[in-house]
Amino acid sequence: MTAPYAAAIVGFGKMAQGYAEDPAMARHFPYATHAQVLRDHPGFDWRAVVDPSVDALAAARDGWNVPHVGTDADALGPTREKIEVAVLATGPDARLGLLDQFPRLKAVIVEKPLGRTADDAHAFLAECRERGIMVQVNLWRRADERFRELAEGRLASLLGEVQAATCYYGNGLTNNGTHMIDFVRMLLGEVSDWHLSGANAGFIEGPIAGDSNPHFLLQMASGVEVAFQPLRFGHYRECGLTLWGTDGKLDILLEGLGISFFPKAAHRAMSGESEIAVDRPAPIDATCGQALYRMYDNLADCLDCGDEAGLWSDAKSAMKTTAIVDAIRMADAARG
Numbered sequence: 001m002t003a004p005y006a007a008a009i010v011g012f013g014k015m016a017q018g019y020a021e022d023p024a025m026a027r028h029f030p031y032a033t034h035a036q037v038l039r040d041h042p043g044f045d046w047r048a049v050v051d052p053s054v055d056a057l058a059a060a061r062d063g064w065n066v067p068h069v070g071t072d073a074d075a076l077g078p079t080r081e082k083i084e085v086a087v088l089a090t091g092p093d094a095r096l097g098l099l100d101q102f103p104r105l106k107a108v109i110v111e112k113p114l115g116r117t118a119d120d121a122h123a124f125l126a127e128c129r130e131r132g133i134m135v136q137v138n139l140w141r142r143a144d145e146r147f148r149e150l151a152e153g154r155l156a157s158l159l160g161e162v163q164a165a166t167c168y169y170g171n172g173l174t175n176n177g178t179h180m181i182d183f184v185r186m187l188l189g190e191v192s193d194w195h196l197s198g199a200n201a202g203f204i205e206g207p208i209a210g211d212s213n214p215h216f217l218l219q220m221a222s223g224v225e226v227a228f229q230p231l232r233f234g235h236y237r238e239c240g241l242t243l244w245g246t247d248g249k250l251d252i253l254l255e256g257l258g259i260s261f262f263p264k265a266a267h268r269a270m271s272g273e274s275e276i277a278v279d280r281p282a283p284i285d286a287t288c289g290q291a292l293y294r295m296y297d298n299l300a301d302c303l304d305c306g307d308e309a310g311l312w313s314d315a316k317s318a319m320k321t322t323a324i325v326d327a328i329r330m331a332d333a334a335r336g
């Protein structure tokens, strides 16, 4: 590995550091936040935090011992010129213009969604392209060890051919819908078409103002159709996926922490038929807790060898997901 990359976090809220205080999350996610990764990762030298909130800056300085903090990048003094990697963990409407603050940037890790709209996302990525900045988008499932194994062949060996799929999400299409559409693309390949579905227009809910939660179908190029079903997180949270294959069934539930395989077996009540043994799950170890750390591993490796093509969650892929989300969002808005 080359010298550690000087890093700054821009936007020091929940995803940047706040979730580290949640004891329940800590049991499953040693790396729930960017701050935890930057504190520990030898490939990065965490130099600075920028956030307009003085409370956030106090947390960075006193809680995380960050040497340079400021309400804007100018307040960082000469450190601003040294930052090579910026972690952009603001909300999606505050991303444009952030890159201008750091003249020597080589890479960003940017939170999803890339923008409020596909146009915003395009504009942000154009800025990155013009300056030759590598972009890793924190669609963390793409860095998860177990999910990568599934995408790279284990899914097919467990399930055979996928014949039916249902995806559950909530707290907003632009918010968690982005994660789950991207996850479906990761596991099942590209989307060839989509349709709104459902008897009603879903509901408005989530941290992004006005974000809707429509029912919709993704038609995959492979021919599989994935039904997206929104859940109200006021009752309970879930971002999950259930896949019925020709040889078994896979549930990826509990937002990725609960992975269960159900094998095909002789049918218990009909001679000569088969069933999926839904009462005999074989659990598969989840690895989500390390996914964010591995996102940074992958970025450091790509920076070391100047190989943008090696990024696991690159701009081009994230833009495909963004374009699908945006098209569904607009169709849902037009439906009223």
Ligand SMILES: NC(=O)c1ccc[n+]([C@@H]2O[C@H](COP(=O)([O-])OP(=O)(O)OC[C@H]3O[C@@H](n4cnc5c(N)ncnc54)[C@H](O)[C@@H]3O)[C@@H](O)[C@H]2O)c1
Residues within 6 Å of the ligand: 010, 011, 012, 013, 014, 015, 016, 018, 050, 051, 052, 053, 056, 089, 090, 091, 092, 094, 111, 112, 113, 138, 139, 140, 175
């Ligand atoms: N990848 C994931 O799994 C995941 C999980 C949660 C949130 N997120 C994403 O992370 C982003 C942040 O979400 P959050 O829940 O941490 O939000 P948050 O509101 O807790 O934090 C955002 C922070 O950005 C700061 N900020 C606003 N404008 C700024 C600017 N111009 N410059 C610097 N700082 C600025 C705010 O003061 C705040 O501290 C969102 O895009 C969200 O969708 C991703």
